[in-house]
Every structure is written in structure tokens, then in C-alpha cells.
Amino acid sequence: MIERKSINTYNMQKQEFTLSVYTENQIGLINKIAAMFSRRKISLESLNSSPSEIENIYRFTIVVTETETVVKNLVRQIEKLVDVFIVYYNTNEEIIWQQMALYKVPTLNIMREAKVERLLREFGAKAVVIREDYTVFETMGQEKEIDNLLHELDKYGLIEFVKSSRIAIIKNSEGIHKKVLEMEKNHPIPEHIHNEHLSQRNMIFDV
């Protein structure tokens, strides 16, 4: 019995999805990808661009909160862009993901009021710079861990805070080595059209 791929059997709940978009390195491509979301009024919660395991192939990691139906559709639209190889979408359970954050706090406050060692231990943070006037902590992890430390440091006169976008590894993916090889296998031998003008250059190339 053949079933209709009913939209109801998809998960209609909105949830976080991480998209991994493998592309050529092409100027302007990021705008084309971003426009796929903006024209549907979907906000990009996080967008990261980086090299991939293959030279000259780039990888965008994008986080959105949407239903699976919408995401699936979107993925096919993005894959349609000429310079995009392939797009994967995954739930948080299917990926290992991390973000990084930096926090700048007045050193005096930290020294006086907080136990630096406790912070480092409890939040898995690292002090990257310690100066007389300020200290910069760094932490790596998921939203919650980063936010917890943010709340904590807020108490000590946080001066500056920045968080990177998400990067993610897909648990059961073999990367795209095979995929790219497969696609390149289809490469036909280029035919070169003999150019009759080249031998009669005065006829056409008289500049």
C-alpha cells in the first residue's frame, strides 16, 4: 500500500535544526543563501562559514527554529543553487555542536568578589588574558553553558561579551569526500570547438 507523504506525519512542532551547506567558494553565495531564509521570513539564528574537509569546498552551518516540513523544503531550494553541492539538516540529537564565547570583566571585581578558580572549574572557562584593568575569559560549549557563565559574570560588571555562531559535526555522516568524487566522476571529456577565427584572425579579430 502506497501512502501519501502526508504533511501531518512530519513533525509539525517547531524545533531547532542545524543545516550544513557544502558549497563552492563563490563571492556573493552567502547572500543567495541568506535570501532563501529572509524571503520566507525565517530568521537565521546562527550562521557560520568555514572551510570543509575538502580543499576549496566551503561549509555553512546554519541554525533555524522551524518545522521539519519547512526545513525540508528550504533545504531543497538551497540545494538548487548552482554553487551548492549538498545540504544536510539535522536535529540537535544528531549532531555534536559547540559555540565559543568571550567575556571581558574588570579584574578588580573578579579578584575581590569571585573565586576565579571556582569560575574556571564550574563553567569550564579559561582565562585568556589577565591584565590589571580587565580579564578575558573564554568558554566553549552549548548555549546553556555559555549563558550560565554570562549570568554569573554579569554580577561582576561585565564590560563586553561576544558569542560565536554554532559549528556542528554530524554524528553519522561520512563527510562529503565520496559525494564529491561521485559527482566529479560524471565529468565528461571537454570538447574543444575548433575556432575558425583563430586562423583567419584578420577577418574577425582585427582589433
Added chain:
Amino acid sequence: MSQTNIPSVQTTGSLALLDAIVKEQVDTIFGYPGGAIMPIYDALFDHADKLKHILVRHEQGAVHAAQGYARASGKTGVVFATSGPGATNLVTGIADAMIDSTPIVCIVGQVFAHLLGTDAFQETDILNITAPITKWNFQITDAQEIPEIIAKAFFIARSGRPGPVLIDISKNAQMQTFEYKGYTPCHYIRSYRPKPIVRPEYIEQAAQVINQAQKPFIIFGQGVVLGNAEQELQQLIEKSGIPAAWTILGKSALPTHHPLNLGMLGMHGNYAPNVLTNQCDVLIAIGMRFDDRVTGRLDKYAKQAKIIHFDIDPSEIDKNVATHVSVWGDAKETLPLLTEKIDKKEHTHWLEKFTELNQKEYDTIILPELFPTEGELTMGEVVRTLSDMTDGKAIFVSDVGQHQMVVCRYAQEKIPRSNITSGGLGTMGFGLPAAIGAKFGAPERTVIAVMGDGGAQMNIQELGTILQYQPNVKIVILNNSFLGMVRQWQELFNEKRYSFTDIMSPDFVHVAEGYGIAGLHVNERSELKKAVETMLKHPHSFLLEIKVKKEDNVFPMVPQGRGVSEIVLTAKEI
């Protein structure tokens, strides 16, 4: 041959571009010059023997002409325009080509590379402007890129699901001399898969479902035309005995008089195919994308049916309508595989249902529309007269509005690629330039542009293009003194509050005369046949301005927000 053995020559970017276009077998370019594309035009000056350049009167006209050329001929249309305003004038046409999957390549000039980003004279960021409305776009700032990028442009525009490509070439690259090794066409881009792989197991599944069906129904769209699969479609329909209906871009993929051709789908389509969409047990969609003008309200669309969707573009599958079986691929390849596997049948009982409903539409709508005996002329009788007097062999290019729906409903078309219209974007002003392009694309055919009095005034300047190049285009303006389609909605849904839809027009015959185009007014039924005959016999372009009923409505209609089977035959039912 290894690359090093290939002879080379010093040449300019502009000449390399023209060489690429010639090698792509393009014979016609539609364009308009300006500062940033002057080096290309200078090179073109010496190549009029190989490349016919049609100087349009507005860049929007160039794109629509290229679209008409592409849709009539199946070849890729080519457009030249300058930077800044030249490039932005292309935008509507490019958007139209994108949504209607028309293969065109637009070459636009750009300011010198060193001026990019300085707000230089006539600099616009045309790449970002056109990013969402092109299949691909690219900026060239070095002449060495030209051969490869132009080859890619043509390959991308015409392969898979076709679409518009825009290449922006900075002036320095056009002028730059480089070592040219000749032209190598592109057949492969590693990140681009024009056609999905055809999976026989899904064709098998589709055949199973179809063979068990009692009330199967085929609906087809432009995918059949783009895949040149008209014959394959007809074979499928004839073997399976399945009735078929079309979207307006799919029209003429199956001759209109074919006994299993049951007409037009959608908002102003035929009664039977709309009603029976919600009674069939298997709906087989071929090369169409379930546009909202075709489906009406989605949650009332073919809920009872098993849906089989054939399309070359995987992103169309399950986009609007969830399928039971989807068959990815080019209709040219997939349809014969399906035909082979299905049983030969006749669906006499099922067809009777169509006949029954057709009769209802015929009596209430078609008969009074096509064969009125008194009162003012109707659009329908004009269109039917045009198609009768051209033996159903003309290309109808319509503009947008009521007359467009009437052309799609009533023109008889025996030959593929006979129905050229702006479907997805509904661009008023498409008709005249597209008809000019169609004539260049299919010079052996009679081309009739049918326009409204509103749309005729958008891009009317292209009469100048006709004046200069004399393509034999027959122009028919159905003048109802209104922006009729909008007026119809105002009548039906806004209590006849005709807010800015009464439009004044010039005497179109006089305007044509100014452009050296002969014409006639038709105000009475008794004048119609004779005038059409005069027009068709005239050796050059000819314009008919035909006065039709002012406040006529196109029916049937699937009112917005209703399901297809809630289609109404008269205003009273709304």
C-alpha cells in the same frame, strides 16, 4: 588534444564574448547600448552577418522579446544591456523568466572594476539585485574568465529546469586583450545536477497505482514543453485512455482538439477538470508545480486522490501538495518508461462525467461567449475567430488580464509552443515584446499578440522595434475601456467600487500609423471576419483595435480562498 597544443590568439574580452555567443548557435540578440557596454557593441558592429542584433526601445522589452524567442524556438534567448538603469530595466523580465523557467542569458555592462563600490556613474549592484530572480549570476572583471563563464551561463540557462542567467562584465574586461584559446562549451559543473537520476522503482510504483485506478486524471504543465516531450505525453494519454487537462503554460503540449484534452485548469479554467480534480482517484501531475492559481485552496485540493508527481526539479515535489509517488526526472525520459508499463485502457464511464459537466459549462458560458448574435462583441468570439482563421496554427502571445484568460480558454492550438504568456508573474506589458521575439524565434509561423487596452500601453514603445526591423507580428487589442481583470474583482468582491480601473487609451490605430504600421478599428460584429482577414493577408505587421463589451466577466471562476470544486459558473453563485 592537450591544452598546450591549442592555438591561441590575442583578442579582446568583447570579441571572445561574441565568439562564444556564435558558438552557442545564437543568431539573435535583443539589446540596448550604453556607456558601460560600448566595447561589446563596438565589436558587434563588425559581426552583423553572424549575429542579428535587435535594438529594442526599452530594456524590459529586450528580456520579454528574448523570452518570446526562447519559448517559440526552444533556443536560449540573449539580451545585452548597459549598466545602471539599463540593467535595472531588465529586472521585471528576468523575474518573469525565472518564475516561468525560460532560458535566457543577459549580458550587462558594468563600470570599470577599479570603480566598483564607489557609486560611480551608472553603477548598480545588479548581482545582488538579481540574485533571487536568476538561476545563476556572475560578475566578470577579467577578460580571461569570459570563455569559461559564458559557457557556464548557457549551460545553466538551458539545462535541467531552465532559467535566466545574468553575467555582469566590467568595462575593463570587455576592452582587455588576452590570450584566447577558443571556445569550449560547458556540459558539466561539479556542484550542479541539472537532472535528477531517474529511479525505475518509482516509475514501477506509479504504473501500479495508475493500472488500478478507476478514475485517473492527468494534469500537465510547461515541463512537458521544456522537455520537448509533447509526443511522449500524447502516447501516454492515448495508451492509458486517461483524460488530461493543462496549466496555461502547458497549453498546446497536447493539441486542443484531442479527444482526451479536457481543457484548462485553475481559477478561470474549465468547469469539468476543476470539479473532477476533486473526484478522481489518481491524479498524475506532469511537469507542473501546483501553483495557487491552479490549486485554489490547498486543503480542499484533491484530498481523495492518490497523487503522482513527475518533475525535473526535486524542490517542487511535496512543496505544495504531498505526493504518494514522486518520479524525479526529465519528462522526455520518464514518460516513455511509464507508458511502457501501463495497461491499455479506455475510461468510458469516467469520461462521461467530463462530458456531462462540459455540457453545463457550454450552455451557460461558452455558447453565449463564442456565438452571441446580438450586443457588443465578446473577447471570446474574437479569439475563436482568430484561431479559426489561422487554422489553429498560429502562435498566440497574450498579455495579462481578462483577454489572457480568454485566449487561453478559447484559442484552438494544434501545434506545440503556440501559447506564449506570462504565467507565474502575470506581467502586463509582456505581450508585444514577447510576440516580436516569438516571430524572430519562429519566423515561419503566424504570430498574434493579443493585448488589453491597459497592457497595450505598457511597452507600447516596442512598436518602434517593429518599425525598424519589420517582424510580421499581428497585433490585436481587445479594448474594453477598463483594466478589466481588476474591474471584474471590484465588481464581484468590492461592490462595484471601480477604484482607478477605468482607463483612457489613445486611438491605437492612429498610434500604430505613427509607427508605420497599418491598422483597423472593429466596432461591430459584422466587421470582424473581414478585418481579421485583412490583417492576416497583410504582408507586414498589422494592428486591430477591437471594441468589446465593457463590463464582461471571465467565468467560470474559482474565487480566491475556495477549493477547485467550488468553481462557479455565474456571479450569482459567489
